[in-house]
Amino acid sequence: MIKFDTSNDDISVIVPDGERMTATNSTSFKEQIIAHVDEGNSRLVVDLSGVSFVDSAGLGALVGVLKRIGNRGDIVVCGLADSVRQMFELTRMNRIFTEYPNRAAAVAALKDSL
Amino acid sequence: MKVVIADDDDLQRAILSAALKRMEHTPIEAVDGLQAYDLLCEHNASILVCDLNMPGLDGNDLTKKVRETILDRYVHIIMVTGHDQEAVRQNALHLGVDDFMGKPIDTATLTARISITERLVQHENLIKEKNRVLEEAKAIIEQDLHAAAIAQKRLLPAPRIETPLCCFYSAFVPSSYVSGDMFATFELDGNRTGFYAMDVSGHGVSAALLSVAIGHLVTAEYFQRNTFADDGTPDPAQLAKTLNSRFFHDDSEDYFTLFCGVIDHDSQELHFCQAGYPSPMVVTKDGTLRDIGDGGYPVALLPDVEFTSERAPLLVEDTLVLFSDGATEAEDTQNNAFGRQQLSQIVLDAQARDLNLMPDAIIAALRAWRGQRTLDDDLTVLVCQRRFPQ
Numbered sequence: 001m002i003k004f005d006t007s008n009d010d011i012s013v014i015v016p017d018g019e020r021m022t023a024t025n026s027t028s029f030k031e032q033i034i035a036h037v038d039e040g041n042s043r044l045v046v047d048l049s050g051v052s053f054v055d056s057a058g059l060g061a062l063v064g065v066l067k068r069i070g071n072r073g074d075i076v077v078c079g080l081a082d083s084v085r086q087m088f089e090l091t092r093m094n095r096i097f098t099e100y101p102n103r104a105a106a107v108a109a110l111k112d113s114l
Numbered sequence: 115m116k117v118v119i120a121d122d123d124d125l126q127r128a129i130l131s132a133a134l135k136r137m138e139h140t141p142i143e144a145v146d147g148l149q150a151y152d153l154l155c156e157h158n159a160s161i162l163v164c165d166l167n168m169p170g171l172d173g174n175d176l177t178k179k180v181r182e183t184i185l186d187r188y189v190h191i192i193m194v195t196g197h198d199q200e201a202v203r204q205n206a207l208h209l210g211v212d213d214f215m216g217k218p219i220d221t222a223t224l225t226a227r228i229s230i231t232e233r234l235v236q237h238e239n240l241i242k243e244k245n246r247v248l249e250e251a252k253a254i255i256e257q258d259l260h261a262a263a264i265a266q267k268r269l270l271p272a273p274r275i276e277t278p279l280c281c282f283y284s285a286f287v288p289s290s291y292v293s294g295d296m297f298a299t300f301e302l303d304g305n306r307t308g309f310y311a312m313d314v315s316g317h318g319v320s321a322a323l324l325s326v327a328i329g330h331l332v333t334a335e336y337f338q339r340n341t342f343a344d345d346g347t348p349d350p351a352q353l354a355k356t357l358n359s360r361f362f363h364d365d366s367e368d369y370f371t372l373f374c375g376v377i378d379h380d381s382q383e384l385h386f387c388q389a390g391y392p393s394p395m396v397v398t399k400d401g402t403l404r405d406i407g408d409g410g411y412p413v414a415l416l417p418d419v420e421f422t423s424e425r426a427p428l429l430v431e432d433t434l435v436l437f438s439d440g441a442t443e444a445e446d447t448q449n450n451a452f453g454r455q456q457l458s459q460i461v462l463d464a465q466a467r468d469l470n471l472m473p474d475a476i477i478a479a480l481r482a483w484r485g486q487r488t489l490d491d492d493l494t495v496l497v498c499q500r501r502f503p504q
């Protein structure tokens with residue numbers, strides 16, 4: 001089960017469950033976040049500092065959430081491990097998801113953008 | 115229900131038999147353990163009521179033999195013993211007896227014991243039937259998947275293709291029956307060779323449906339039509355763009371990575387579009403290795419993204435090595451990825467020996483890395499070497 005931290009105004013920090021975002025857990029990851037988005041939370045920080053591996057299905061799940069949010073909100077990522085960043089760069093997802101070094105910086109940036 | 119009664123006491127046997135008949139069961143009488151065993155096998159019975167003390171094979175020996183040899187069904191064994199034989203019952207339980215009845219047998223106890231056992235047997239039969247149906251369904255699905263795997267492989271080029279301008283050597287290993295990978299090579303007009311390799315996100319049947327759709331769609335004619343600008347310059351990004359428009363759906367996360375290229379043998383250049391597919395390696399004749407490309411948006415993941423055509427030199431005798439991410443991401447038992455560095459070494463070693471064997475060398479190295487476990491992602495290796503024009 002992923003964790004949601006909603007202690008920062010209307011910003012939700014999402015921490016994926018486990019070190020890997022793969023075909024095994026990406027559908028559940030996406031569905032849990034989409035349910036959260038559908039409850040009216042559309043400004044999201046996905047904290048990947050505990051994630052060491054994202055495969056193509058994991059990336060697809062993140063983009064699925066992005067599509068659901070559309071223009072209603074924002075989704076950013078933080079704490080990318082080198083291997084995860086390489087995956088983001090190879091697929092140009094670094095141009096789609098703004099990256100911050102850590103959770104505090106990501107939350108601060110989203111607050112500023114209000 | 116058939117119930118084998120094993121008792122050397124004629125009167126005891128007759129009482130049990132009569133009681134079972136009243137309960138509308140079919141008693142099968144045996145005068146000793148050995149006969150009881152034979153009758154259990156002959157009648158395929160699943161309930162045995164046996165006395166402990168019998169000549170020859172006693173109740174315990176019979177229980178042991180039944181547990182050791184009758185493995186196609188569960189035989190429920192109810193043993194008849196004295197009420198105060200606790201130690202005897204412990205031992206019999208250990209040997210595999212399920213339940214006990216004390217002597218003298220009263221009909222109410224017998225009815226209750228047999229009814230419980232009957233329910234268990236019926237439940238087992240129900241599970242057995244469900245298993246049979248599932249096994250049948252599984253066999254049909256496996257048969258279909260085998261057929262699908264064969265059909266998919268027929269779409270692929272031969273593992274070894276030698277044209278006057280270049281040679282292709284390839285390997286294609288689905289993680290299961292069918293693969294979400296696909297690739298093809300084409301001889302194009304004007305001294306050019308085309309190719310693509312793609313990898314659908316995820317694996318299994320849903321990924322294979324998309325990879326096969328691409329395999330059917332991207333024919334030589336389609337490739338030629340979609341990889342050149344109006345002025346005849348190779349522009350493989352057009353192919354990625356066309357496929358993106360065709361396969362992007364707002365309500366789906368199915369997407370694929372793609373690397374498509376056109377080798378211009380006159381200018382000795384590779385024109386390519388990298389759409390999220392791993393950067394291929396180029397090995398020169400003197401053993402220098404370099405990576406091609408630094409990424410690009412995958413196809414069908416997002417609408418209206420930009421795909422770019424790039425160029426890189428590809429000289430005669432240079433070798434281009436494409437591989438899906440199943441190669442670099444293959445993990446050992448401690449979840450360590452194989453990685454590009456190890457892959458580079460295998461590529462260099464194979465290039466120095468026999469290029470023809472490079473795909474198999476990569477597969478062998480990955481299998482060894484995984485401790486001979488099957489690959490957990492689909493794998494494609496496509497090796498292309500330019501030749502001197504003949």
